Amino acid sequence: GEQPKPQRAKVYRLEKTDDDSSGWTDKGTGYACIDYDEEKKFICIIVTSEKDENVTLLKTKLHQEKIYHQERESLIVWQEPGTEDDLALSFSDKQSCKDFWDRMTEIQMKCKEFDDHDEDEYSDSSDIGVLELPPVNLANLEKIYKVLSNGSPIIQSTLAGSLISEIDYFDQLFDLAEGLDDEDLRRKHICFDMFKKIILLNDPNLLQILFSDKYILRLVEVLESDPDVPLSKRVKHREFLTEHSSFKEVVPIEDKYVVSKIHQTYRVKYLKDSILMGALDDGTQATIDNIIIYNNLEIVSSLQDDDTFLKLVFEGIKETEDVAKVRDLVAFLRNFCDLSKILTEEVRSKYFQNLLEHGLASTFEKAFSVDDPVTQQHVIEIFSQTMLYRDIDVREYILDSTGDTFPLLRIMSEKLIASVDPAVMGQFADIFRRLVDTDNIDTMWRRKEEFLSVVYKFWFPSQLLESMLNPSLDPLACTLKSHLFDLLSFCIARHGSRVRSFITSNNIIEKVLEPNLKGPGFLTLAVIRLFRQVVGDKDTKMEMYLTSKNLYHPIMNTFKEHSDRYNMVNSAIIELFDFINKEYDKNYRLIGYLVERFRNEFENVTYVPIFGQLIQKYELHQDFESQGNQSEPKAGTKRRREEFDEEDAYFNTVSDEPSTPPISEESEENELGAGLPPLKASNKADDEDDEMVVPAKKKRKLQIKSISYHKGVHNNTSVVEANKPPKEE
Structure with missing residues (x-):
């Protein structure tokens, strides 16, 4: 145990003087402690000189007998058995004396519990030595x-x-x-x-x-x-x-x-x-x-450095046709990889690099192709751990595969599609997400675009597209499609134009909406998540793709079916329109499209304000359009006009006909045209009524695009003439 701090004390010995009387003799001042004497094999009271630590002022055995007495709260005195020498320790303060006394009595008491043994039975350098145990019998x-x-x-x-x-x-x-x-x-x-x-x-x-x-x-x-x-x-x-x-x-x-x-x-x-x-x-x-x-x-350090051992493991997996033997080898490899979890992140990355250099990646194709559920579980876990630390090396291996069929991608896709275990489907979906996750790819890796090209020109079209578009609502098919839809949603957030091109060229959204929105709840939610991710991408071409093919209709039909159920499908669709309400608040084309087609449905939903807000934004925009040619715009119109963005105005025609809307001299900024780009004004004025005239050749038409329907007639644009205010002379 840890030694207590030595206490400062003065050593006294009772000695005879020249006149045969006795008196206490000062032997010096030092530091007192209780320690084990290696030579004499017993516990001692030791006082070392404070001037020279190599000088011992007192070393005497700590006896179990009650020969020690505490006097005047700072003095301990005793008489040595046998020699009858009288000794005393005088401490510098009361607390030091108390601490030493407590320590001494504690050791005495503990030693007394072993009174069957003599004190010389201790033989190590700890507090009270090492106990000599009784003979074994x-x-x-x-x-x-x-x-x-x-x-x-x-x-x-x-x-x-x-x-x-x-x-x-x-x-x-x-x-x-x-x-x-x-x-x-x-x-x-x-x-x-x-x-x-x-x-x-x-x-x-x-x-x-x-x-x-x-x-x-x-x-x-x-x-x-x-x-x-x-x-x-x-x-x-x-x-x-x-x-x-x-x-x-x-x-x-x-x-x-x-x-x-x-x-x-x-x-x-x-x-x-x-x-x-x-x-x-x-x-x-x-x-x-x-x-x-x-x-x-x-174990890990020794085996990973054994080249012969690793070669036998990987060659055994690739060359043997015995399923049981492959299962055992892959199981061992799984345990071997699991053991590496005790390594630090950097060391574990080097560990998997070493395995890949010895041929780990080449074993995946054989291990995945084995028709054995246990082997599948093991190899999925090994692949996941490898992707976690050396994902670029795995992608390099895929790209360097011989031929143009990319066997590892093909085999894994076939196993996913053929699986009858939903848990295994989920595991495959997880490793597929890791494969296509380019956010964590080192920017210095030059083959990123090459890999994505393989994904969207070979892997997805030839291996996964057919399963995505499968209209079957069989339980296993639904589970598979839900994972594939989530995988596609994952890609939309990361791969930009490549995945958008894949979706539109194969018309995926249109083909998956109708059949799968009628499926079980988890599949319906997967489809809504996919649709929501497309909308959340906020890409103009994808927006036109959705509206031109009227793909919001199946979503609204599903919403009507679940409008009074307050379930996750209902909440997911509400969240979709909430996103549109917040993020597309100035996209009047999309808002107009939705309101004009689904106004009745929107008005029937009163338990959330989202749909009412979309209708209000649409009406404000329509109000602005209708007020554009009036000479006296309403005060409310002036205020609402400020909410519209300049991006919704398109100046693309010029008219020769003059137009002279009145301009207030008090405040040009509050008028309807205040938000429009300024036009040059004429310097001429009418002397009689001081009316300002805008030259016809400078007049422009403000074209605000919208989509409206009235009695089946499609009106794509409305034109509002606008003039700039002239400068005052």
Whole structure:
């Protein structure tokens, strides 16, 4: 344990003077502590000179007898047994004396608990040395248990050192425990508790000895005699580990040290999770976990540097036709990759780089093509971990594949489409998203566009498009399409014109809306998410694609079906129009398209304000159009006009006919034309009524595009004539 701070004190000895009288002689001032004397093998009171730490003013054995007395709160006096020398320590203050006294009496009390042993039984350099344990025999079994069960931190801190220093002590303890008769349950229970106490000492070096090949199985057997478990329910743990639990070497490991670490790690995990589950404190459990982690680190480091071993693993996967053999090899590779999770991010990236350099990527095609669900699960996990750290290397491998069929993409797509397990479909969808996620691609990678070209010219059209457009509402088909729609939504947010071209050229949105909006709820939501992502892209061409093909109609039909259900479909469509209301608030073409077609539906929705706001924006815009040619615009019109953006006005025609709307001299900015670009004014004026005239050749027409329908007649534009105000003379 950690030594308390030495206390400053003066040493006195009672000595005879020349006149045969006695008096206290000052032996000097120093620092007093209680420590173990390596030479004499007992605990001492030691005072070292404050002037020279190499000078010892006092070194005397700390006795268990009650010979020490505290006087006047700063003085400790005693008479040495045998020599009858009178000694005293005078401390600089009361608190220092109290601290030293408490320390001394505590050690005396703890030592007294072991009064069957002499103080010279301590033999290490900790607080009170290392305890010399009783000899191992049946007669001393309870005494040994008593020593190991002592709850004093001071004593427990010495036990681990004592056990380590007497390594044969373990052999004797195990021999004693194994020699007990099965009927001698009391002693077997004592042995169980004794070894449990040894483990709970939580000393890493001691645990390494217990978990070594020499002792681990013997320890497991002793721990079978748990007194808290009835005899009928006790498990033969050693028999399980030696006979039923086997270590399968799918590829021979030549390094015996690595094999030993693999065995030890498995057995220690079994011990922690099965035998001592719930019996370990947090500190001991953390120490055992660290032992497991360090073992795994050694295993990973050794095997990844073994070129011969890695070559055998990868060639075995690629060349063998035995499905069971491939399953075992891939399972081992999965476990090997899982072990690397203890590595730091940078080291783990190099770890996967090393595996790829030895041929990991080439094993994916064979492993994915194996018709075995267990193998599929393992290879999906390996691929996911590889993509997490070396995604560019995987894409490079795909691009460098021989031929133009890109076998890895083709095989994975076929497995996704053929899967009958929705969970596996989700896993494939996840790794596909990682493959096409270009946001995390290094900007220095020059083959990004080449890879995206493969995605949209080969992979999606030839492998996934048919499944996307499949009208079937079979449960598996619906699950597959929902994942593919989400994958396409993911791409829309990242790949710009490439994915838009893929969607429009194959008319995907139109083909998937009608059949899939009538499907189960999760598929309907996937379609709405896809539509919402297209709208959220805010691309003009995609907007025209949606409106020209009237693709909002299926969405509104679905909304009407769910308008009174307040479910996720209803909420998703409301969110879509809320987005349009906020992000397309000045796009009067789209707002006009929606309101003119779905006004009745909008007016029937009163539980959210979104649709009413769209109608209001449409009416304000229409009001502006209708007021454009009036000589006296209304005050409300002037205020609402300011809400419209200049982008909605197109100046594309010129008229020769004069027009002279009145211009207020007080404020030009508040008039209807205030928001329009300024036009040059004439300098001529009428002397009689001071009316300003705009020359006809300078007059322009303000063309505001809109879409309106009246009695089946399509009117694409309305023209509002506008004149600039003339300058005052």
